[in-house]
Amino acid sequence: xxxxxxxPGPLSVxxxxxxxxxxxxxxxxxxxxxxxxxxxRKGPELLMYTYSSGNKEDGRFTAQVDKSSxxxxxxxxxxxxxxxxxxxxxMSASGSRLTFGEGTQLTVNP
Amino acid sequence: xxxxxxxxKYLVTQMGNDKSIKCEQNLGHDTMYWYKQDSKKFLKIMFxxxxxxxxxxxxxxxxxxxxxxxxxxxxxxINSLELGDSAVYFCASSQGWGKDxxxxxxxxxxxxxxx
Numbered sequence: 001x002x003x004x005x006x007x008p009g010p011l012s013v014x015x016x017x018x019x020x021x022x023x024x025x026x027x028x029x030x031x032x033x034x035x036x037x038x039x040x041r042k043g044p045e046l047l048m049y050t051y052s053s054g055n056k057e058d059g060r061f062t063a064q065v066d067k068s069s070x071x072x073x074x075x076x077x078x079x080x081x082x083x084x085x086x087x088x089x090x091m092s093a094s095g096s097r098l099t100f101g102e103g104t105q106l107t108v109n110p
Numbered sequence: 111x112x113x114x115x116x117x118x119k120y121l122v123t124q125m126g127n128d129k130s131i132k133c134e135q136n137l138g139h140d141t142m143y144w145y146k147q148d149s150k151k152f153l154k155i156m157f158x159x160x161x162x163x164x165x166x167x168x169x170x171x172x173x174x175x176x177x178x179x180x181x182x183x184x185x186x187x188i189n190s191l192e193l194g195d196s197a198v199y200f201c202a203s204s205q206g207w208g209k210d211x212x213x214x215x216x217x218x219x220x221x222x223x224x225x
Contacts, residue, residue: 008150008151032212034212034213036214038151041218041219042218042219043114043200043202043216043217043218043219044153044200044214044216045215045216046213046214046215049212049213086151088151088153090212092212097155097158097166098155098212098214100152100153100154102150102151102152103151103152103153105151
């Protein structure tokens with residue numbers, strides 16, 4: 001069983017939709033939770049960073065962490081075609097390497 | 111001004127050849143990494159160096175040998191290339207262990223195709 005599970009999609013939504021991306025994990029030691037966005041033929045870029053449980057908002061993006069359920073989410077409001085990318089969740093315990101999910105491919109249709 | 115740059119962007123080669131990928135970062139970071147991304151987009155760490163010292167060495171065939179001449183450079187040499195080595199290889203950097211090391215900055219990747 002993988003430490004981090006992420007539905008690879010693909011996910012296709014119309015412009016303006018609210019997008020929900022999720023990951024589950026099994027390692028209760030994970031404390032740092034990230035979402036990276038990867039455009040086609042580019043390297044991943046850090047989108048959201050959260051420590052421990054709670055919510056974090058940045059513009060149209062909201063990251064949620066529920067450590068009791070070992071579940072993290074990324075919400076994208078008013079999605080735009082420019083949001084079309086692969087979204088990778090990543091997490092780590094203190095002082096340890098990152099573990100990535102396999103990414104969800106998102107397409108936002110105009 | 112590219113933060114993490116790696117060359118070449120594309121590498122097409124025959125089985126059995128030896129090839130190298132170079133990486134440089136101008137962010138002043140202490141830690142650099144090599145990741146492998148397979149066709150399913152799964153990113154897996156291969157190596158990590160902190161101030162030129164190897165700190166992570168995953169279960170990778172010893173045909174893969176990283177080298178860090180200084181903390182701004184991390185190269186990857188691959189001997190006797192095999193078909194299964196075909197993937198995208200990403201270089202990344204972060205500030206360093208204990209200093210937001212989870213916040214990685216990635217290069218654009220090297221698409222390696224072994225024929």
